[in-house]
């Protein structure tokens with residue numbers, strides 16, 4: 001099955017659906033679940049709260065890198081929660097959103113080194129490598145971007161620096177939970193999606209507790225959890 005991802009929107013899904021039925025997340029008017037991005041953003045916001053161990057984000061200094069479908073939704077949620085936002089995007093047209101949200105704008109190359117609580121990568125993958133991790137000035141990295149680690153060893157570098165990394169495949173699962181609901185035999189149900197997205201917090205808590213208890217990386221802890229869940233299903 002396919003669905004929206006970076007650079008792709010509902011209209012593209014509608015076009016693809018004209019050629020194959022292996023599509024979810026198409027426009028609601030055409031019977032699809034609609035854009036997953038707002039649900040991805042909700043999950044990332046939860047991931048940030050969980051990683052910080054704080055329900056209240058008022059005053060938290062958070063940098064959102066990438067103000068596309070997910071990053072813009074996330075920035076809106078965080079601004080509403082009272083976070084001190086710093087934002088960036090390659091597209092200077094996104095400065096208008098920064099202005100509307102009262103967020104500080106930095107150039108894309110500067111975002112990773114902004115001092116604060118959280119760095120939220122919401123653009124492309126591979127942003128976390130040994131050099132960029134050395135520049136981080138936050139205690140938490142939690143964002144929507146897929147494949148954030150340039151290579152697995154970077155999870156160890158984050159761990160060694162005492163930076164809590166929310167594995168991307170958990171933090172950004174909200175949109176997938178939303179579109180996958182289309183495939184349920186019971187059909188799409190808002191409550192089902194909402195419970196699934198909320199569960200991201202519990203999953204991440206388990207991962208963080210295990211990583212801390214076993215002095216291992218959050219990547220190792222998350223992958224161990226995946227293996228256990230799959231084994232339990234087989």
Ligand SMILES: NC(=O)c1ccc[n+]([C@@H]2O[C@H](COP(=O)([O-])OP(=O)(O)OC[C@H]3O[C@@H](n4cnc5c(N)ncnc54)[C@H](O)[C@@H]3O)[C@@H](O)[C@H]2O)c1
Pocket residue numbers: 004005006007008036037038040065066067068069070071088089090091108122123124125144145146172173175176
């Ligand atoms: N859309 C979803 O529901 C979803 C779900 C899971 C994961 N993701 C992942 O989240 C990320 C964002 O997805 P999206 O749907 O919001 O994409 P999008 O195409 O809507 O937005 C991406 C944004 O990132 C900006 N950008 C690209 N490179 C940049 C850089 N170096 N610095 C700053 N900004 C940069 C682009 O200009 C664009 O505004 C991707 O990695 C995607 O794979 C998205």
